[in-house]
Amino acid sequence: MARVAIVTGGTRGIGRAISETLRDAGIKVAANYAGNEEKAKAFTNETGIPSYKFDVSDFDACQKACEQIAKEVGPVDIVVNNAGITRDGTLQRMSAEDWQAVIDTNLGGCFNMAKACFAGMRERGFGRIVNIGSINGQAGQYGQVNYAAAKSGIHGFTKALAQEGARFNITCNAIAPGYIDTDMVAAVPANVLEKIVAKIPIGRLGHADEIARGVLFLVSDDATFVTGSTMSINGGQHMY
Ligand code: NDP
Helix, strand or coil: CCCEEEECCCCCHHHHHHHHHHHHCCCEEEEEECCCHHHHHHHHHHHCCCEEECCCCCHHHHHHHHHHHHHHCCCCCEEEECCCCCCCECCCCCCHHHHHHHHHHHHHHHHHHHHHHHHHHHHHCCEEEEEECCHHHHHCCCCEHHHHHHHHHHHHHHHHHHHHHHHHCEEEEEEEECCECCHHHHCCCHHHHHHHHHCCCCCCCECHHHHHHHHHHHHCHHHCCCCCCEEEECCCCCCC
């Protein structure tokens, strides 16, 4: 029987590539998004993958949505925690709201989704959780204390949950992407981006499907002994 996956933030950017790559591998995918209806509708029309609007930072909304997806698509075997936001600014300028929003979405979202799906995975004796961290969670980044803290937290969350899930055949891994050519990176000023690319040994930005193939590996039967790991996919920019 086909496995069922939820990909948060799965309707555009890296998440869209993950949704499509898992679908192409025969997995039934439900893609989540926060509010960009236009992109979500176009995504569902073009791919045939259903999309579900809910806020991953809202605990109750995650519980409800995961129940609905279990009914409509099937019991959830795979969770890809990909939804993420940036609210950049130096500590000096960062508001408490911008700190909290990034922690609640990027890190809190992983907790909320894992809470909603872990019990079912335990009962069925199978689960795959993949959390999308970041090179900036490994190395830090100027103007991103909120984002770096949340992403770094994801890497710790992954290792702890891997220990809890192991005896139930639930693996939990992270991917730490480097700079990938999505809308999030399009928001970085051109002169800053030029300097970043100059520091990438492979000499270019990554592509979303290069992250998606890493996710596919981690949820596949080729990775049955891989848990608690962080796979860096960053063109050699940071070797950790
Ligand atoms: P995008 O900004 O292109 O897409 C973000 C996705 O997350 C959208 O689908 C968005 O929904 C969704 N989303 C945002 N907030 C929420 C929320 N509260 N609830 C549900 N969904 C939400 O991001 P990328 O594709 O660039 O990034 C994907 C992940 O990869 C993020 O976690 C990011 O931090 C990480 N990453 C990205 C890198 C890059 O270079 N691009 C580098 C390292 C890590 P909607 O469309 O409705 O807005």
